[in-house]
Amino acid sequence: xxxxxxxxxxxxxxxxxxxxxxxxxxxxxxxxxxxxxxxxxxxxxxxxxxxxxxxxxxxxxxxxxxxxxxxxxxxxxxxxxxxxxxxxxxxxxxxxxxxxxxxxxxxxxxxxxxxxxxxxxxxxxxxxxxxxxxxxxxxxxxxxxxxxxxxxxxxxxxxxxxxxxxxxxxxxxxxxxxxxxxxxxxxxxxxxxxxxxxxxxxxxxxxxxxxxxxxxxxxxxxxxxxxxxxxxxxxxxxxxxxxxxxxxxxxxxxxxxxxxxxxxxxxxxxxxxxxxxxxxxxxxxxxxxxxxxxxxxxxxxxxxxxxxxxxxxxxxxxxxxxxxxxxxxxxxxxxxxxxxxxxx
Amino acid sequence: xxxxxxxxxxxxxxxxxxxxxxxxxxxxxxxxxxxxxxxxxxxxxxxxxxxxxxxxxxxxxxxxxxxxxxxxxxxxxxxxxxxxxxxxxxxxxxxxxxxxxxxxxxxxxxxxxxxxxxxxxxxxxxxxxxxxxxxxxxxxxxxxxxxxxxxxxxxxxxxxxxxxxxxxxxxxxxxxxxxxxxxxxxxxxxxxxxxxxxxxxxxxxxxxxxxxxxxxxxxxxxxxxxxxxxxxxxxxxxxxxxxxxxxxxxxxxxxxxxxxxxxxxxxxxxxxxxxxxxxxxxxxxxxxxxxxxxxxxxxxxxxxxxxxxxxxxxxxxxxxxxxxxxxxxxxxxxxxxxxxxxxx
Numbered sequence: 001x002x003x004x005x006x007x008x009x010x011x012x013x014x015x016x017x018x019x020x021x022x023x024x025x026x027x028x029x030x031x032x033x034x035x036x037x038x039x040x041x042x043x044x045x046x047x048x049x050x051x052x053x054x055x056x057x058x059x060x061x062x063x064x065x066x067x068x069x070x071x072x073x074x075x076x077x078x079x080x081x082x083x084x085x086x087x088x089x090x091x092x093x094x095x096x097x098x099x100x101x102x103x104x105x106x107x108x109x110x111x112x113x114x115x116x117x118x119x120x121x122x123x124x125x126x127x128x129x130x131x132x133x134x135x136x137x138x139x140x141x142x143x144x145x146x147x148x149x150x151x152x153x154x155x156x157x158x159x160x161x162x163x164x165x166x167x168x169x170x171x172x173x174x175x176x177x178x179x180x181x182x183x184x185x186x187x188x189x190x191x192x193x194x195x196x197x198x199x200x201x202x203x204x205x206x207x208x209x210x211x212x213x214x215x216x217x218x219x220x221x222x223x224x225x226x227x228x229x230x231x232x233x234x235x236x237x238x239x240x241x242x243x244x245x246x247x248x249x250x251x252x253x254x255x256x257x258x259x260x261x262x263x264x265x266x267x268x269x270x271x272x273x274x275x276x277x278x279x280x281x282x283x284x285x286x287x288x289x290x291x292x293x294x295x296x297x298x299x300x301x302x303x304x305x306x307x308x309x310x311x312x313x314x315x316x317x318x319x320x321x322x323x324x325x326x327x328x329x330x331x332x333x334x335x336x337x338x339x340x341x342x343x344x
Numbered sequence: 345x346x347x348x349x350x351x352x353x354x355x356x357x358x359x360x361x362x363x364x365x366x367x368x369x370x371x372x373x374x375x376x377x378x379x380x381x382x383x384x385x386x387x388x389x390x391x392x393x394x395x396x397x398x399x400x401x402x403x404x405x406x407x408x409x410x411x412x413x414x415x416x417x418x419x420x421x422x423x424x425x426x427x428x429x430x431x432x433x434x435x436x437x438x439x440x441x442x443x444x445x446x447x448x449x450x451x452x453x454x455x456x457x458x459x460x461x462x463x464x465x466x467x468x469x470x471x472x473x474x475x476x477x478x479x480x481x482x483x484x485x486x487x488x489x490x491x492x493x494x495x496x497x498x499x500x501x502x503x504x505x506x507x508x509x510x511x512x513x514x515x516x517x518x519x520x521x522x523x524x525x526x527x528x529x530x531x532x533x534x535x536x537x538x539x540x541x542x543x544x545x546x547x548x549x550x551x552x553x554x555x556x557x558x559x560x561x562x563x564x565x566x567x568x569x570x571x572x573x574x575x576x577x578x579x580x581x582x583x584x585x586x587x588x589x590x591x592x593x594x595x596x597x598x599x600x601x602x603x604x605x606x607x608x609x610x611x612x613x614x615x616x617x618x619x620x621x622x623x624x625x626x627x628x629x630x631x632x633x634x635x636x637x638x639x640x641x642x643x644x645x646x647x648x649x650x651x652x653x654x655x656x657x658x659x660x661x662x663x664x665x666x667x668x669x670x671x672x673x674x675x676x677x678x679x680x681x682x683x684x685x686x687x688x
Contacts, residue, residue: 028654031653033436035651035652075686088678088683090676095673308376308379309373325439332438333435334429
């Protein structure tokens with residue numbers, strides 16, 4: 001862990017100053033590209049004014065012991081079934097990724113059932129977490145192993161040539177663990193961060209909220225102990241995503257966060273090394289209430305806000321062309337001087 | 345004109361019903377793609393569940409006599425200079441279009457100066473409008489000629505194989521004409537729809553607002569006379585965009601609207617034939633206050649909301665991959681049945 005964190009440094013302020021200066025010279029009224037100007041300056045601080053391409057979305061999949069508490073209407077087997085769907089190209093993230101020229105990787109970091117026959121990355125730490133409502137979801141060793149999966153995959157993807165990493169996730173009941181993590185790091189209450197996930201009724205939402213509330217009392221993890229928080233609540237995909245975000249930061253590569261699961265993992269990464277958030281771009285704001293709470297604590301502004309609540313990385317993939325447009329404008333636009341135009 | 349309007353019919357409700365049904369069968373929780381599900385259903389009503397590709401953004405450029413009233417800090421010559429910049433590939437819309445695989449067409453429909461040497465579409469109706477603050481900006485014949493430019497270009501682009509049309513515009517002072525048009529069709533006051541355009545100070549904004557207010561009193565055009573409104577206020581690019589939107593609708597092709605200029609033109613199109621708006625997608629919401637007023641009257645929800653206020657078609661091009669992602673998900677995703685997954 002120390003070795004990973006030692007590789008992370010802050011964004012390059014000199015490069016950001018150069019980019020800020022260049023934005024003033026381009027053939028457009030100053031500020032008229034709005035949020036995209038700030039975004040291009042942030043990316044310059046990560047990697048310079050180079051379009052972050054090619055890109056890959058990694059869908060980390062795992063199951064959750066707390067599913068036994070009836071927090072989701074979907075059977076746990078859906079996690080594995082959706083992995084087969086990803087592998088077959090039939091899911092929403094596949095359609096979006098094809099459309100936006102993003103490659104897709106799928107990683108089993110802790111699916112409960114056997115998915116050995118699928119053509120995906122096999123890195124199962126254990127078959128699902130333990131039930132967070134009765135005890136720690138993971139051991140410290142399991143947390144470390146899952147973080148390592150994410151970090152080392154990020155390293156490998158950058159070696160393979162990728163210059164932008166996107167987060168994806170799949171795991172029935174994973175909004176429950178996300179809610180507990182977000183409450184831990186932001187101080188929000190269970191009812192502020194617990195949502196309907198894939199779509200649950202009022203009674204199930206009330207029950208899910210009480211499960212999160214009781215778990216926060218049971219584990220009593222301080223915001224200063226991020227590894228203990230991952231052990232208490234899981235999930236394995238959250239831990240792997242934490243490693244993946246840290247890995248992107250270590251490689252000075254932008255990482256586009258998807259929804260509430262990635263937001264929870266980014267809060268863990270922030271607690272481990274605040275500079276890691278310099279490399280995070282919020283792809284979208286999901287309809288899940290905890291996500292807005294997480295984004296506020298991370299200080300990130302979402303690029304897309306279209307009521308998506310699917311996960312899989314769909315929001316991150318949807319935002320990817322906005323990121324590349326922002327950087328491409330900074331890199332490729334003419335200046336007033338080069339175009340021979342007198343500015344106002 | 346009648347001939348154009350006769351070719352426009354409403355969206356295909358049967359195709360929309362089929363798309364609505366199919367959205368329920370796809371491998372995702374119902375509704376979890378949020379706004380993108382509605383968008384895919386709307387496009388199905390235009391063209392069926394076919395990804396609207398290839399796409400082209402057409403930048404209609406023209407000048408404005410009201411520029412003489414000091415409503416913009418930019419010299420009128422910037423319109424022609426930016427046309428050269430578009431032709432040379434150095435503008436923001438070029439960078440975005442390259443990034444998102446959208447072709448760019450540039451049309452001189454009324455630039456004040458001579459741009460004959462540029463490799464663009466030459467369809468100048470007249471060199472800029474007359475000053476709307478002292479009399480009608482255009483004659484009825486000029487309005488008709490500019491609408492024809494837009495409509496016939498839409499026809500030609502569809503013949504050339506394009507399946508999605510995007511609006512772009514360039515014209516120093518064109519937010520002034522837009523404000524007058526939006527006030528005419530929505531009943532909003534001048535101060536509700538007049539904004540800072542490319543970026544003006546408080547004093548210039550107050551002056552610009554008073555110019556719009558006085559023009560509304562001078563011309564007194566009722567919302568029921570859209571052609572008279574175009575004659576009163578211009579601009580030539582607004583009239584051409586009106587024709588382009590009507591042409592997209594006549595060809596049952598989606599047209600992605602950029603910002604406040606396109607919003608004003610779409611209000612004219614709506615007044616001429618309400619069904620034309622069935623084919624309009626709001627690319628983004630610009631920072632210009634009149635744009636939100638126009639979108640509300642059009643009943644359109646913007647896909648991107650990132651404080652852009654540049655024009656050129658940048659907001660439409662930015663939104664294009666969101667549109668294609670939405671349609672591709674509907675067209676290509678597996679159903680629960682085909683993927684062998686039991687729904688919740």
